[in-house]
Amino acid sequence: xxxxxxxxxxxxxxxxxxxxxxxxxxxxxxxxxxxxxxxxxxxxxxxxxxxxxxxxxxxxxxxxxxxxxxxxxxxxxxxxxxxxxxxxxxxxxxxxxxxxxxxxxxxxxxxxxxxxxxxxxxxxxxxxxxxxxxxxxxxxxxxxxxxxxxxxxxxxxxxxxxxxxxxxxxxxxxxxxxxxxxxxxxxxxxxxxxxxxxxxxxxxxxxxxxxxxxxxxxxxxxxxxxxxxxxxxxxxxxxxxxxxxxxxxxxxxxxxxxxxxxxxxxxxxxxxxxxxxxxxxxxxxxxxxxxxxxxxxxxxxxxxxxxxxxxxxxxxxxxxxxxxxxxxxxxxxxxxxxxxxxxxxxxxxxxxxxxxxxxxxxxxxxxxx
Numbered sequence: 357x358x359x360x361x362x363x364x365x366x367x368x369x370x371x372x373x374x375x376x377x378x379x380x381x382x383x384x385x386x387x388x389x390x391x392x393x394x395x396x397x398x399x400x401x402x403x404x405x406x407x408x409x410x411x412x413x414x415x416x417x418x419x420x421x422x423x424x425x426x427x428x429x430x431x432x433x434x435x436x437x438x439x440x441x442x443x444x445x446x447x448x449x450x451x452x453x454x455x456x457x458x459x460x461x462x463x464x465x466x467x468x469x470x471x472x473x474x475x476x477x478x479x480x481x482x483x484x485x486x487x488x489x490x491x492x493x494x495x496x497x498x499x500x501x502x503x504x505x506x507x508x509x510x511x512x513x514x515x516x517x518x519x520x521x522x523x524x525x526x527x528x529x530x531x532x533x534x535x536x537x538x539x540x541x542x543x544x545x546x547x548x549x550x551x552x553x554x555x556x557x558x559x560x561x562x563x564x565x566x567x568x569x570x571x572x573x574x575x576x577x578x579x580x581x582x583x584x585x586x587x588x589x590x591x592x593x594x595x596x597x598x599x600x601x602x603x604x605x606x607x608x609x610x611x612x613x614x615x616x617x618x619x620x621x622x623x624x625x626x627x628x629x630x631x632x633x634x635x636x637x638x639x640x641x642x643x644x645x646x647x648x649x650x651x652x653x654x655x656x657x658x659x660x661x662x663x664x665x666x667x668x669x670x671x672x673x674x675x676x677x678x679x680x681x682x683x684x685x686x687x688x689x690x691x692x693x694x695x696x697x698x699x700x701x702x703x704x705x706x707x708x709x710x711x712x713x714x715x716x717x718x719x720x721x722x723x724x725x
Contacts, residue, residue, distance in 0.1 A: 445459075474549075528618075533670070544618075573603075580601065623680065641685050641686075642675060644687070
């Protein structure tokens, strides 16, 4: 089972220096990029990667043939460890998990640890060197510069013009408070591959159990307003006394790696997103009745009766916009609602436009005379 479940997401709570040997090894995504030869710019000191790999790298699997004895075979091979110097972190590829965590970032969406060890998302994102790298045995040292490549963007190991992955779809999921949207979305991402929830910016206070960068980016009102003025938000809205906004660049990056991205936003934000990205698929989740919705809000035990009354008024306003959405799911029975929600995502992935990109080599072969 893949998705964003956090049962063993040790990298979120354990610092690099405190990781066990097993955890440290599991951070390696197996892309093989660190085994590529590099050139250093004499003026700037910047590193330039090449397609030329260490002779010990298995080019078909992107793995070291003699991992346990690699230093004996290649004396200048660096062994990564929690105690290594900062310069070594800087020597690693920008996509490397060790470097990203050292910089205070998190794991990329395609990392195998986010998918139960499955390396297919990594391969679809064009991160693996399989099919791209060549052995140093086949290249003269003075020819390295001829094999220089840029690794900051995903590359296609097959050398095709189109990327390996089909761009994902942006999904909007809206619902009144208490309709079960968050529970349904969390269940969905635990069952479907290649789907992620967008992390929004908000000015509201952090709740118990929430963390900055995972649940929301918690910012002050002044910082939020500055981002809004700079055009950083794909959409933004005020909900009750707080502001919420979605990063445009973050969404585009996720979609370009082949992930379907979910925006959990209200009808105001949905209208803004549709104006910019009309191909967005929108879903509205409704409760079976107002009475059930009010009971769910009461069962939370978080709000006063005055607050619940206000939420019910806002819920009726929110639900009045259901007809603006592509799909409507009634959350009466959770299992049935989850099946219906999942079917929307699966059907979207089977659309002709996405299948043509996914099988860009197969389909022309099937219809060729």
